[in-house]
Amino acid sequence: MAKIFVEAYGCSASFADSEMISGLIINGGHTLATNSSESDLNLIVTCSVKDTTANKMMHRIKSLKTKPLIVAGCLPKAEQSNVEKFIENASLLGPNSLGKTLDVINSTLMGKKQIALEDSDLSKVGLPKVRLNSAVGIVEIASGCMSECTFCQTKLAKGDLTSYRLGDIVRQVQTEIKEGCREVWLTSTDNGCYGLDIGTDLPTLVNT
Structure with a gap:
């Protein structure tokens, strides 16, 4: 069991993805860390809609890469080569690949980089979640x-x-x-x- 810090940026869909990722983490037997300093693994759900946003993501990724890291969301799917040049050891999880979340987490915790960017037919409706705002x-x-x-x-x-x-x-x-x-x-x-x-x-x- 690991303590995992999840952080999200971008649109409401990105925040929804982070809630579902957190739900899958809990269902998988792990716990959520409240900040990156106490985590065993960091996971950032990114946005790439604008260059300024992507640059902000890269800066934040740099600050999180002192621990095993998963870069999720739109940025690794849209700019895989740039992300890998910036941080070659991070695992990647695409916005339509949430069904692979636990596989990617477990591989990353074992020191193995995993890339899961392929789209799947998995519906996001009904997946477990941990709400960012209970209301x-x-x-x-x-x-x-x-x-x-x-x-x-x-x-x-x-x-x-x-x-x-x-x-x-x-x-x-x-x-x-x-x-x-x-x-x-x-x-x-x-x-x-x-x-x-x-x-x-x-x-x-x-x-x-």
């Missing part, structure tokens, strides 16, 4: 988008639109409310295109 439930409704913007790092990281099933989302929202959340945030790469790949849309979801 706010963040529910990810989709990943990726339908645009083809060549300048967009998020497109490189998240890929094409994958909407999660409406019924699963509704059940997750109900769970958030039952567990005491006073706010529920529906988040994704682009909420406006939710459901266009599965024959539904955002108004239908909201009105269900």
Whole structure:
């Protein structure tokens, strides 16, 4: 059992990912450290939407690399080579690879670098989580988008639109409310295109 420090930057989807990563850590028998000084391993969930943000991430990564480190989120997926040049020994975990979280953690704790950047079909709806704010439930409704913007790092990281099933989302929202959340945030790469790949849309979801 290890003490793991998780830190997140970026959009609400990144914070949702960090909550799910923390939930998987707890389910895997590890504990969460409150700061990096008391951890056995550091895990940073990154954002790469702008160059200034990416530069900030690199600076923070440098400060965390004194211990075994996992760089998760959009940055390693969109800029893998740059991240590996900057910190060659860190393990990498992509935003659509959360199902590999415990494998990557356990390998990293054993001193083995692991790269898990491949997209999976795993729905993020219903994964265990540790909320950053007990009053706010963040529910990810989709990943990726339908645009083809060549300048967009998020497109490189998240890929094409994958909407999660409406019924699963509704059940997750109900769970958030039952567990005491006073706010529920529906988040994704682009909420406006939710459901266009599965024959539904955002108004239908909201009105269900």
